[in-house]
Amino acid sequence: MKDVIIWGGAGQARVLREALPSSDFQVIAVFDNRPIPSPFPDVPIYLGQEGFHSWQASRTGAGQVHACVAVGGSRGSDRLFLLEWLQQQGMQPLTVIHPRAFVASDAKIGKGAQILAMSAICSNATLGCAVIVNTSASIDHDCVIGDGVHVGPGANLAGEVRVDEYAFIGAGAVVLPRLKIGRSAIVGAGAVVIRDVAADEVVVGNPATGR
Ligand SMILES: CC(C)(COP(=O)(O)OP(=O)(O)OC[C@H]1O[C@@H](n2cnc3c(N)ncnc32)[C@H](O)[C@@H]1OP(=O)(O)O)[C@@H](O)C(=O)NCCC(=O)NCCS
Known part of the structure; x- marks a missing residue:
């Protein structure tokens, strides 16, 4: 059984816990920078880095603790920063792959990535660190996805698309083959990207245009 902590106590924490088979993983603590209640009645929540250090000091178990960061939306740089900070504190970044996701055997997945239910990562796709591929999203063959990118629920990236660091692809968006989405760009929900x-840049609509 692997011990896991989750940084971030909002809805994404519940999504992540659901993606971790309870036979293999147990969530032992949650952390958040806001004073909010724990998303789980059976797991304590601690406030910020100070809370993390007091949890760590009082910990009795000696085994390796795995960490994932439940920070979604367009906050990919925060997610990557927190993952690296937790690693510096001795935590092992956890790559979460939902048992009902498809990941091609030759796809490459970076540390701390989150591949959620019913999503598909196709042949020779490359995903960086702390990438989220949300529920039912698809990343087709030969895509290259940078660190901290979030591909929202039901979004579809066609083959050979490149998405640079921290970009956010909204729910249900479609990106046509071989296009490039720049660093920290936002593609609105439902957009159809044809250039x-x-x-x-922030783009919305069909065809997607800037705002
Ligand atoms: C594109 C987006 C980032 C813009 O957010 P915002 O800056 O807060 O925009 P606002 O809600 O203030 O809307 C500004 C304008 O853009 C329009 N707009 C917003 N999102 C749009 C979208 N996805 N498609 C088309 N038009 C959109 C609004 O109707 C509004 O138009 P108006 O100025 O004519 O009234 C956001 O609307 C969006 O699509 N986010 C994706 C959310 C998502 O998929 N989340 C998944 C989480 S897991």
């Missing part, structure tokens, strides 16, 4: 999207 490259520049770094930091």
Whole structure:
């Protein structure tokens, strides 16, 4: 049984716990920067880095603790920062792959990535660290997805798409083959992207245009 902590106590924490088979993983603590109740009645929550250090100091078990970061939306750089901070504190970044996700045998998945239920990662796709592929999203063959990217629920990236660091693809969006989505760009929910999207650009609609 692997001990797991989750940083972030909102809905994404519940999604992540659901993705971890209870026969193999037990969530032992949750942390959040806001004073909110624990998302789980059976798991304590601690406030911020100070709470983390007091939890760590009072911990009795000696085994390796795995960590995942439940920070979604367009906050990919926060997610990566927290993952690396937890690693510096001795935690082992956990790559979460829901038992009902499809991951091609030659796909490469970075540390701390979260591949959620019914999603598909196709042949030769490459995903960086702390990437979220949300429920029912698909990443087709030969896509290259940078660190901290979030592909929202039901979004579809066609083959050979490149998405740079921290970009956020909203729910149900579609990106046509071989396009490039720049660093920290946002693709709105339901958008159909038919041209490259520049770094930091926000696009919405069908066909997707800037705002
Ligand atoms: C694109 C997006 C980031 C813009 O957010 P925002 O800056 O807060 O935008 P607002 O809600 O203020 O809307 C601004 C305008 O854009 C329009 N708009 C917002 N999102 C849109 C979308 N996805 N498609 C088309 N138009 C959209 C609004 O109707 C509004 O138009 P108006 O100025 O004519 O009234 C956001 O609406 C979005 O689509 N986020 C994705 C959410 C998601 O998929 N989450 C998954 C979480 S797991």
